[in-house]
Each structure stands twice: as C-alpha cells, then as structure tokens.
Amino acid sequence: MPRDASDLAHRLARDAETVCRHYLSNGRREGRYWLVGDARNTPGRSMYVRLKESPKGPAGKWTDAATGEHGDLLDVIRESCGLIDFHDVADEARRFLSLPHPEPSSDRPRARTPNAPTGSPEAARRLFAMSQPPMRTLVETYLRNRGITPLHEDGALRFHPRCYYRPDEDSPTETWPAMIARVTDLDGRITGAHRTWLDPDGFHPVRLGKAPIDTPRRAMGDLLGNAVRFGVANDVLAAGEGIETMLSLRCVLPTLPMAAALSANHLAALLLPATLRRLYIARDNDAAGDGAAIALTERAQSAGIEAITWSPRRGDFNEDLRGFGLDALQAALRVELIPQDVARFLLMATAETG
Numbered sequence: 620m621p622r623d624a625s626d627l628a629h630r631l632a633r634d635a636e637t638v639c640r641h642y643l644s645n646g647r648r649e650g651r652y653w654l655v656g657d658a659r660n661t662p663g664r665s666m667y668v669r670l671k672e673s674p675k676g677p678a679g680k681w682t683d684a685a686t687g688e689h690g691d692l693l694d695v696i697r698e699s700c701g702l703i704d705f706h707d708v709a710d711e712a713r714r715f716l717s718l719p720h721p722e723p724s725s726d727r728p729r730a731r732t733p734n735a736p737t738g739s740p741e742a743a744r745r746l747f748a749m750s751q752p753p754m755r756t757l758v759e760t761y762l763r764n765r766g767i768t769p770l771h772e773d774g775a776l777r778f779h780p781r782c783y784y785r786p787d788e789d790s791p792t793e794t795w796p797a798m799i800a801r802v803t804d805l806d807g808r809i810t811g812a813h814r815t816w817l818d819p820d821g822f823h824p825v826r827l828g829k830a831p832i833d834t835p836r837r838a839m840g841d842l843l844g845n846a847v848r849f850g851v852a853n854d855v856l857a858a859g860e861g862i863e864t865m866l867s868l869r870c871v872l873p874t875l876p877m878a879a880a881l882s883a884n885h886l887a888a889l890l891l892p893a894t895l896r897r898l899y900i901a902r903d904n905d906a907a908g909d910g911a912a913i914a915l916t917e918r919a920q921s922a923g924i925e926a927i928t929w930s931p932r933r934g935d936f937n938e939d940l941r942g943f944g945l946d947a948l949q950a951a952l953r954v955e956l957i958p959q960d961v962a963r964f965l966l967m968a969t970a971e972t973g
Contacts, residue, residue: 624693624705624709627693627709627712627713627716628679628691628692628693630712630716630718631679631691631692631693631696631712631715631716632677632678632679632680632691632692633678635653635668635669635670635671635678635679635692636648636653636670638679638692638695638696638715639653639655639668639670639695641715642660642695642696642699642700642781643655643658643660643668643695643699644660645660645661645662645663645780646660646662646666648670651669651670651671651673652667652668652669652670653667653668653670654666654667655668657683657685657686657688657698657751658681658683658688658690658694658695658697658698658699659698659699659749659750659751659779659780659781660699660780660781661751661780665683665684665685665686666681666682666683666684666685667681667682667684668680668681668692668695669681679691679692681694681695692712693708693709693712696708696711696712696715698749699780699781700781700783700794701746701749701750701779701781701782701783701794701797702783703742703745703746707783711792738839738840739839739840740809740810740811740840740841742839742840743801743802743809743810743811743812743839743840744809744812746779746782746799746812746814746839747777747799747801747809747812749779750777750778750779750799751777751778751779751780752777752778753776753777753778753798756778756780757778757780757796757798757817757819758776758777758778758798758817760821760828761798761815761817761828761829762863762866764821764827764828765827765828765863765867765937765940765941766867766870766937766940766941766945767863767866767867767870767937767940768870769870769873775800775801775847775848775849776798776799776800776801776862777798777799777800777801778796778797778798778799779796779797779799780796781794781795781796782794782795782796782797782799782814782816784797784816784830784832786832786833786834793832795816795817795819795830795832796816796817796819796830797814797815797816797817797830798814798815798817798862799812799813799814800812800813800814800815800847800862800879801847802838802840802841802842802845802846802847802881803845803846803847803848804844804845804890805890805892807848807851809840810840810841810842810845811838811839811840811841811842811845812838812839812840813836813837813838813839813847813862813881814836814837814838814839815829815835815836815862816829816830816832816835816836817829817830817835818830818831838881842881842885843885843888844885844888844889844890845885845890846858846878846879846880846881846885846889847862847865847878847879847881848876848877848878848879849865849866849869849876849877849878849879850874850875850876850877851876852876852878852892852894852895853876853892853894853895854894854895854896854897855875855876855895855896855897855898855899855960855963855964856875856876856877856878856891856892856895856897856898856899857872857875857876857877857878857898857899857900857901857929858877858878858879858880858886858889858898858899858900858901858915859877859878859879859880859886859900859901859902859903859935859936860879860880860881860882860883860885860886860901860902860903860908860911860935861879861881861903861935861937862879862881863935863937864879864901864903864935864936864937865877865878865879865901866937867936867937867939867940867948868901868929868936868948868952870940870945870948871945871948871949871952871965872952872964872965874963874964875899875960875964883903883907883908883910883911884907884911886900886911886912886915887910887911887914887915887918888914889915891918891919891922891924895919895922895924896924896925897924897925897926897927897957897960898915898919898924898925898926898927899927899928899929899955899956900912900915900916900926900927900928900929901929901931901936902928902929902930902931903931903934903935904930904931904932904933904934904935905934912928916928927955927957929952929955932951936948939951949965952965953965
C-alpha cells in the first residue's frame with residue numbers, strides 16, 4: 620500500500636467513530652465496535668469496525684463476518700462512496716480530514732495503484748460489482764412506486780447506497796443512492812453501467828422517485844449496440860429505450876426476453892442475436908421514438924427478422940402502466956402479439972400474476 624494511504628488510514632483511525640458515523644450512518648456503536656451490514660453502509664450487524672486500539676488489533680480495522688472481508692477505513696470510504704480509483708479515495712479522505720492535497724514530488728514518481736479510466740467498461744464492471752442486490756432496497760421502492768411489481772429483473776439491476784454524482788467538473792462531488800443497471804453485449808459481457816440516482820426520501824409526483832438533481836440518469840462504458848438485458852434472447856426479443864419501460868412490459872410478459880437500449884439512438888443501433896426470428900419494438904411516443912423504430916425495423920428486416928412495433932397510448936409504456944393499470948396493459952399487448960407468442964408468453968404471465 621502506498622505510504623500516503625498508510626498515513627491517511629492512521630489519521631482516520633484516530634477518530635474511527637466519527638468516520639463510521641459519517642460513512643456508515645446506517646450502523647450504530649455497541650461497546651468498542653461500530654456495527655453495520657457491510658462496508659457499503661447496508662443496514663445490519665454482520666460487519667464490525669474496531670473503534671479503539673485493543674489487544675485484538677488497531678482502531679479502524681473491520682471485518683465482515685458474513686463474507687470474511689476485512690480492511691481499514693480507507694476501504695470503508697471506497698465502498699460506501701462507490702469509488703474505484705485510489706486517487707479518488709485519497710481525495711475523499713483528505714476532504715473528510717480537512718487536509719490539503721499533497722504537492723507532487725520532484726525527486727520520485729508518485730505512487731499509483733492500478734485504476735480504471737473514468738467512464739470505462741472496467742469502471743462500470745467495478746461499480747456493478749460493488750453494488751448490492753435490489754431486493755428490500757430503495758430500488759425496489761422506486762420501481763414499486765412506478766407500478767413495477769413483481770421485480771422480474773434477472774440480476775441486471777443492483778443498488779448502491781452512496782453512488783458518486785458530480786454535476787459538472789467545477790462542482791463538488793455528491794453522493795446519492797442509485798439504481799445500477801449492467802449493460803451487456805450479446806455474449807453477456809458487461810460493457811457499461813447505467814445509473815439512476817434516487818430520492819432517499821421516497822416518491823415525488825414530479826420526479827417519480829428520482830433524486831432532486833439536474834441529471835438523475837447517466838450511463839458509462841461502451842453502450843453502442845449493447846443494452847440492459849432482462850432474460851436471454853433466442854428467437855424472440857422485445858426491445859425499447861428505457862429500463863422502466865421494459866420492466867413495465869415485463870410485468871405482463873415476465874418470460875419474454877427484453878432489452879433496454881437506454882436511448883432512441885442506441886435503440887436504432889441495437890445489435891441483434893443471430894438466432895433472432897422475431898423482434899417486438901416498444902417505441903416511445905415521440906419523434907425520436909419514431910425514428911428509432913423505423914431504423915431498427917429496417918435493420919431487422921434486412922437480416923430476415925420479423926419486426927413488430929408496439930406503440931404506447933401515452934409517452935411510454937410505464938406511463939401506460941401507471942395511468943391505465945396492469946390489466947389494461949395486458950389487454951393492449953394481447954392484440955399486438957403473434958398468436959403463438961400469446962400462448963407462449965402472455966398466458967404464462969396470466970397464470971403467474973393471477
């Protein structure tokens with residue numbers, strides 16, 4: 620570990636309880652330890668941080684009894700804030716400790732740890748890996764408030780309690796809870812991640828549960844041609860723009876593989892499996908949605924794939940779900956599906972949700 624890291628960890632350990640109260644706010648002190656669910660600040664008691672030096676070890680060291688993971692308070696900052704590069708972890712630690720940034724040394728190179736470029740596929744993979752399953756988190760609350768239940772998401776979504784958000788290069792970094800979606804290629808490799816920052820206070824009728832920030836949705840990594848995928852497509856696939864749009868359709872068709880391309884331009888460029896024979900395109904009800912549906916239809920048909928466009932009554936299918944209800948959405952899709960797909964997908968959904 621770089622000498623700078625050792626010094627920062629030692630300084631943090633001098634006031635371990637204050638560090639825990641700030642970064643592990645979902646925990647509490649019990650005796651000589653701070654108890655919390657894990658280093659990502661999940662509520663619980665399986666992780667314990669030593670607050671004072673004792674014969675058992677120095678202050679600031681922690682162990683997660685559930686996973687066997689262990690570390691120091693720099694690791695807590697990294698995990699709870701969703702950081703990837705050591706440089707960012709050190710900057711956050713110095714900010715917390717009110718320390719100046721170190722001057723670069725002229726007689727020796729600065730110690731560095733391997734890092735992933737900001738916004739790269741590797742950074743996306745690390746962010747997704749350090750996030751947690753969405754069940755019983757704010758992600759589940761957010762989707763439920765948008766009418767999406769049950770959660771048929773096949774591991775594509777996760778939750779990060781303190782995901783970094785920076786409004787612009789000149790603004791300080793903030794942390795907000797976030798829904799993290801993995802973007803994958805046709806072979807299932809993670810190429811990117813999509814972040815939806817969430818309002819920790821719950822649902823708002825205008826923001827619909829998103830955080831009160833300028834850009835509550837951002838993507839990172841290699842997106843072109845790839846998508847957030849729900850289920851593995853073989854011969855039939857439904858594709859659209861938004862995650863909430865496709866999850867709304869998945870409430871009615873939980874076994875139909877789906878892909879959220881994240882924007883109209885990316886939907887138009889979506890790569891299609893070689894085995895695909897039929898594509899349902901769930902367009903958004905705007906000019907960009909029209910253009911994406913036309914472009915993707917032409918590409919599908921040129922590859923010998925039957926393409927069928929679904930159009931919502933309102934702006935998108937999540938608006939339809941919230942405005943008209945699950946039964947109305949199911950009835951609308953029934954007449955849009957090829958007959959064999961009604962028996963294959965919709966009737967199964969009726970049996971599961973009825």
